[in-house]
Amino acid sequence: MSLENQLREDMKQALKSGEKDKLTTLRTTISQVKDERIRLMRDLTDADVITVLTRAVKSRKDSIEMYQKGNRQDLVDKETKELEVIQAYLPEQMSEDDVKKELVAIIEATGANDAKDIGKVMGQAMSRLKGKADGKLVQQLARTLLSS
Incomplete structure (x- = not known):
């Protein structure tokens, strides 16, 4: 079942169970x-749906940060609940150590040696x-690795 269909099925279940x-x-x-x-004017792949979900997660995280600065705990809680629902559909996120290992391999492969090469590494x-x-x-990790 595609990720989009899974979202629709879960929406139906939430409707039936009253999870507003x-x-x-x-x-x-x-x-x-x-x-x-x-x-995009085409059917979406799971990768496209993951991109949409990632954007939604980023938006929620930014909102949570802003609401915390504004001392609006009620809105922080609401956004946090939404964030948890969306994150359930995303693939497991890599740990910081795993990301660092990947970046070291990429830096070696691209021959990057200072902060000027951040574009190559990030791409x-x-x-x-x-x-x-x-x-x-x-x-953040790429900048740290390239500056050291």
């Missing part, structure tokens, strides 16, 4: 998937780690 928060989150997410399908890294690791973490 999960239902709202899944409806929003399915709407974003539909928008992406219209934008390779994001193609290999897309959906498996957070882009901010990858960039």
Whole structure:
């Protein structure tokens, strides 16, 4: 079953079981998937759906950060619940150590040796780690490795 169909099935289950928060989150997410399908003018692969889900996770994390700065714990809790629902559909994220190992291999393969080569490293890294690791973490680790 495709990831998109899994989202739809889980939305039906949430509707039947009365899980309002999960239902709202899944409806929003399915709407974003539909928008992406219209934008690309083709059926979406699971990789495309994962890209949409990753964007949704990033958006929720940014919102949580902003709400924490504004001392809005009620909204932080709401966004955190939505984040948990969406993350359940994403592949397991790599640990920081695993990301670091991949980056070391990429740096050696590209011959990068200073911070000026961050573009080469990030291009390779994001193609290999897309959906498996957070882009901010990858960039932060790449900068650290290249500056040392």
